[in-house]
Amino acid sequence: MLLEFEKPIALLEEKLAAMKAKAAQRKASKLLQPIQKLEEQIKTLQAETFKNLTPWQRVQLSRHADRPYTLDYITHMTNDFISLHGDRTGKDDPAIVGGFARLDNQTIMLIGHQKGRTTKERQARNFGMANPEGYRKALRLMKLAEKFNKPIVTLIDTPGAYPGLEAEEHGQAEAIAKNIQSMFDIRVPIICIIIGEGASGGALGIAVGDRILMLENTWYSVISPESCASILWKSWDYKEQAAEVLKLTAADMQKLNLIDGIIAEPLGGAHRNPQEIALTVKTEILKQLETLNKVKSDKRMEERIEKFCKMGMVKE
Missing domain, CATH: 4.10.860 (DNA Excision Repair, Uvrb; Chain A)
Known part of the structure; x- marks a missing residue:
């Protein structure tokens, strides 16, 4: 492609x-x-x-068909990954994968969206758009990590939470809201990394953490450029303008103090060298954990809450 x-x-x-x-x-x-x-x-x-690159070109790169997904990162940067399934109340949602893994000598709980590589797999994983069961599974795994005092890493790559009728009937909004609320109270370190698309509540459902990081060619916004264009200009033809005004790139997010850092990608994008970007992400996770592990849990939780409370505050 x-x-x-x-x-x-x-x-x-x-x-x-x-x-x-x-x-x-x-x-x-x-x-x-x-x-x-x-x-x-x-x-x-x-x-x-x-x-x-323009904001729209970065959006295109974030959706590149060859871009590494969560399972690719798991393959390239972890050892002894144990995949865990189900939310213990309904079913297993394959749009979100997770389990214990080892980064060198550090055991972590790794959770992330998975879009799927082939057409059949994308349909099975709902193109990375999770149902309420997926967010409930993610929260169950976070609680399990907390029980065993293991840090949590989330990899975010979704065009949004699934907006279907069944998802709404099963409590999509409640599941995402509960995750956001609960992640503030989890006592172990949490690192959230946007590896592709970070759209709306679908991203936020696993994106409350002590460190929020973005890969260089990713986006993070309440709405996609296409949907924004269809609302403001009544046409997808204005998606490039929408991408510009939404300020959704990693550089924009850092400038607005909504993220803590940007992870550089290989020249040409992450899809050019999946192994290299996985090693870069692994190194960054271990570096952040080294800092976060030195902070007492109560103080870390206070700082996490304070970080999000400051978002959106302006001085006139």
Whole structure:
């Protein structure tokens, strides 16, 4: 899958691959210098392109079909992951996955949205849009982590909570609200990381923590650009303008003091090197846990509450 602004880079990469193949076949040393020159040209173009991305282009990157999801991070950065299922009141929601895992020598509870890679899996996981049972499962796992005094890490990547009739009948709003309320009272450290889309209450249901972090090419907002455009301009054609005015990028969120940090992605986006971004995320989690573990639980909870109470406050 190629995004429109990636096509000039892809054309140069195709040319580079052809030159390398030709050089290998003919053992042509004359091509070494042009190859090096083209490689430098590609790096320069990549740096310029991804340095100046628009908010809408970052939204597109956050939805890239090859972007790593929660299970990819689990594969690349954890050991001994034990998947846990069910909310103990209704059913298991595959849109949210979770369980105990080990980061080096640190045991954590890892919970996250899972969209699915194939069409069949996406349908089974409801494209990462959780039902109330998913949020209740997440809260059950958080309480389990608290019981065993293990820190919690949540990975957020959802276009929103599922808005279907059955979800509403089963108490979607109540489940999300209860999670938000309960996460303030959990005594173990909580780190929340937006790894893709962070839309509305679907994201907030697992996004109350001591540290809120965003990957470089992700977004976090009460509404998607398309939905915002359909409300304000009555057309999805204005989605790019909506992305601009919503101030939904990681840089915007940090400027507004709504997050605590931005995790840099590999040049070209997380999908270019899933293993590298997983290692970067793992390193950041361990660094944050080292700090949070030194703080007494009562003080940590007070700071967590204070952090969210300050959000939205302005001085005139």
